[in-house]
Amino acid sequence: MSGFDFSKRDSFGSRMGVIMAAAGSAVGLGNIWRFPYILGENGGGAFLIIYLVIVFAIGIPVMMSELLIGRRSQRNPVGAFRALAPGKPWYLVGMMGIVAAFMILAFYTAVAGWTLEYIYQTLIGGFVGKSSGELTVMFDSFRSESLRPALWFSVFMLATSAIVWGGVRKGIEKSTKIMMPLLFVILILMCIKALTLPGAGKGVEFLFRPDFSKITGNTVLMALGQAFFSLSIGMGTLITYGSYIPKDNKLGSTAVQVSMIDLLVAVLAGVAIFPAVFAFGISPSSGESLTFIVLPGIFQQMTGGMIFAFSFFFLLAIAALTSTISVLEVIVAYFSEQLNMKRRTAIILATGSMFILGISASLSWGMMSNVKLFRLNIFDLFNFTTANILLPLGGLLIVAFLGWFLPGRDSKDELSNAGTLRLRYYSLYRFAVRYLAPLAIALVFLNGLGLLKF
Numbered sequence: 094m095s096g097f098d099f100s101k102r103d104s105f106g107s108r109m110g111v112i113m114a115a116a117g118s119a120v121g122l123g124n125i126w127r128f129p130y131i132l133g134e135n136g137g138g139a140f141l142i143i144y145l146v147i148v149f150a151i152g153i154p155v156m157m158s159e160l161l162i163g164r165r166s167q168r169n170p171v172g173a174f175r176a177l178a179p180g181k182p183w184y185l186v187g188m189m190g191i192v193a194a195f196m197i198l199a200f201y202t203a204v205a206g207w208t209l210e211y212i213y214q215t216l217i218g219g220f221v222g223k224s225s226g227e228l229t230v231m232f233d234s235f236r237s238e239s240l241r242p243a244l245w246f247s248v249f250m251l252a253t254s255a256i257v258w259g260g261v262r263k264g265i266e267k268s269t270k271i272m273m274p275l276l277f278v279i280l281i282l283m284c285i286k287a288l289t290l291p292g293a294g295k296g297v298e299f300l301f302r303p304d305f306s307k308i309t310g311n312t313v314l315m316a317l318g319q320a321f322f323s324l325s326i327g328m329g330t331l332i333t334y335g336s337y338i339p340k341d342n343k344l345g346s347t348a349v350q351v352s353m354i355d356l357l358v359a360v361l362a363g364v365a366i367f368p369a370v371f372a373f374g375i376s377p378s379s380g381e382s383l384t385f386i387v388l389p390g391i392f393q394q395m396t397g398g399m400i401f402a403f404s405f406f407f408l409l410a411i412a413a414l415t416s417t418i419s420v421l422e423v424i425v426a427y428f429s430e431q432l433n434m435k436r437r438t439a440i441i442l443a444t445g446s447m448f449i450l451g452i453s454a455s456l457s458w459g460m461m462s463n464v465k466l467f468r469l470n471i472f473d474l475f476n477f478t479t480a481n482i483l484l485p486l487g488g489l490l491i492v493a494f495l496g497w498f499l500p501g502r503d504s505k506d507e508l509s510n511a512g513t514l515r516l517r518y519y520s521l522y523r524f525a526v527r528y529l530a531p532l533a534i535a536l537v538f539l540n541g542l543g544l545l546k547f
């Protein structure tokens with residue numbers, strides 16, 4: 094049993110703080126780095142429409158469920174299931190979330206570290222005069238070095254820990270309230286710059302004009318996986334944040350607002366990137382290198398390109414930071430509440446273990462390149478296992494718990510703030526958590542494992 098004093102739990106102070114912290118978790122590399130390249134590889138506008146439908150029909154209900162479980166139980170993901178389902182094995186869903194948190198933090202912080210290298214490169218003029226071939230070599234040789242990727246990982250990890258060290262209200266809430274608006278401003282400026290490039294129209298058209306002939310079963314599943322990753326759902330991050338949300342907060346509207354901000358940032362990232370991609374004649378399906386190889390190439394051909402490059406990688410770093418703190422908080426809340434550690438001991442222990450995992454992940458193309466499991470290096474293994482297995486499985490179990498285990502009156506009571514709010518959407522929500530979301534998630538999961546092929 095935990096000896097943690099739950100009456101002393103930290104919490105978010107304001108409604109704005111809740112939105113900024115949760116949107117900070119959702120908005121990240123997933124929106125700005127992953128979304129554009131996945132959309133680029135999956136048919137542009139048609140993908141966007143499917144993505145939209147999925148966010149509304151599945152993403153929002155799952156997000157509401159996580160916030161609900163967190164706030165009702167006032168616990169970390171493991172403690173939450175232990176409190177709401179005593180003596181039942183549901184807490185294993187929380188454990189799975191903790192494992193996922195370690196793995197995501199390792200590879201995600203490694204990518205976040207790359208953004209620091211790229212900020213540094215823009216400052217020393219490292220891209221200037223390089224052809225796209227040379228930029229590819231530059232990216233590949235950076236990744237396969239033994240020192241720099243690990244160094245940048247460490248810097249980013251320490252920045253993450255420093256914010257979490259400050260606590261929920263004074264660290265996470267305060268910092269995200271500054272970083273999120275800043276991110277928005279930079280992104281809008283970048284969109285304006287991109288839209289005024291000659292030939293920008295083609296990129297806009299690619300993003301917004303659907304070509305339905307490009308849709309396959311796989312497109313739908315890619316969109317579903319992307320939605321999970323982007324909204325930070327399926328591993329208890331929003332259970333943890335939900336547990337810090339005041340009792341008078343409307344969880345339904347919080348989930349809707351956070352999802353809309355996340356969606357908007359993804360679309361704006363598309364607006365900032367595709368006009369440039371088309372204006373400079375690059376293929377939109379260049380894959381995950383789009384951000385780190387293609388964009389520097391584009392930036393240096395633009396007037397004021399280095400300022401643009403600096404802003405872009407700085408934006409990426411901030412977006413990543415407001416996400417990494419949410420993942421670290423999951424581990425810290427678990428250590429301190431379930432294992433009864435002092436919060437600061439928990440942070441030191443979590444950070445220490447992350448150094449081992451994360452440095453290994455960031456050296457996946459360097460010193461650790463021959464450490465492989467199922468033919469995947471450490472980075473790819475963490476990336477694959479979390480996005481394709483742990484998040485969908487976690488999400489499926491979370492909605493199953495909500496839809497089929499927790500009594501309906503409990504979820505209604507929590508969503509309606511003990512009956513003080515009228516919930517016009519409740520039957521829709523109930524349908525989503527009982528049938529729609531579990532079925533849809535089961536499909537992604539089976540596809541991810543290759544058990545079902547479309």
Ligand code: PFF
Nearest residue numbers: 119121122123124323325330
């Ligand atoms: N949602 C984040 C992004 O889009 O970059 C990534 C992420 C954060 C995933 C937190 C999962 C998580 F728990």
